[in-house]
Amino acid sequence: VIAAGDIVPAKKPAPDIYTYTLEKMGLHAEECLAFEDSENGILSSAAANIPTLITTNAYTEQHDFSPAALVVNPLGEPNQPFTVKQGDALGFNYVNADLLVRLHGAGVA
Template identity: 70%
Template structure:
């Protein structure tokens, strides 16, 4: 079965959004709310065990800040913090402080020229996706993605496969027609459970994760003058990810 669609995770995959984007925005939201919480890089790495910003705040309070007295309207409190964080994150994007990872823009353009269908499958909010795409690829880039599956559109977030399953249902495609892009263990568990062949590009937070189910693991997608490093799998003679390499990976994965 031929490759027809590419499904992209966002945070850590399209851009290194976590350490210098979401983490910074969370801390700004906490400060704005008069809270003395601060998520340093090490702590944030532990909090990334949980996907979803609101879920991450709750996990922090349950596991790392158990003395905090939760207000009666706790869910609304968390939603308010997360909304403030999203506003700060959008501002950081608008200031150009969160660029795309190497090879992302080039590969997306090549995929469009080759007639491949594109989709997003992420636990981050739709607002965060829109802000990232508009501030890196331009406002018209939103239309490049046939489906943007994001945030709370499904109740069970990664590592559950639901977000990928929902995206494929909207596109009316089977897993055998698709290739997913991820950066984390929760991500590969989600895509694998959805029966998707997956290409992984690691980041500083995920380099020690288990990617044994990935079709290929790289440090980044690469550019002609910035070759990738293969961490697991076989990229043949390729030094940066092209549509031809994706078709080869897909063929090997689905037979």
């Protein structure tokens, strides 16, 4: 599924892009984990009830990401750990598949 802002009635921060994608893929929000990098993004994914991992950048590091499951900068690598801005990294120091499974399994929202 390719989902872009021009195929839904309202752009982020509305949840339309997420609800469209969930519908097209036949998924429920609790089966997913969103990746975002802006306040509009977290507002959109949170309104769709999708747990969200945020990675900040120079333009968004001061945004309000309070609904996020985890906020990091950058995503990190084994020898270059991320900085946790908000949330519980569950003992991980970079984003990998194991962390994503644990975040999703923890039911964080």
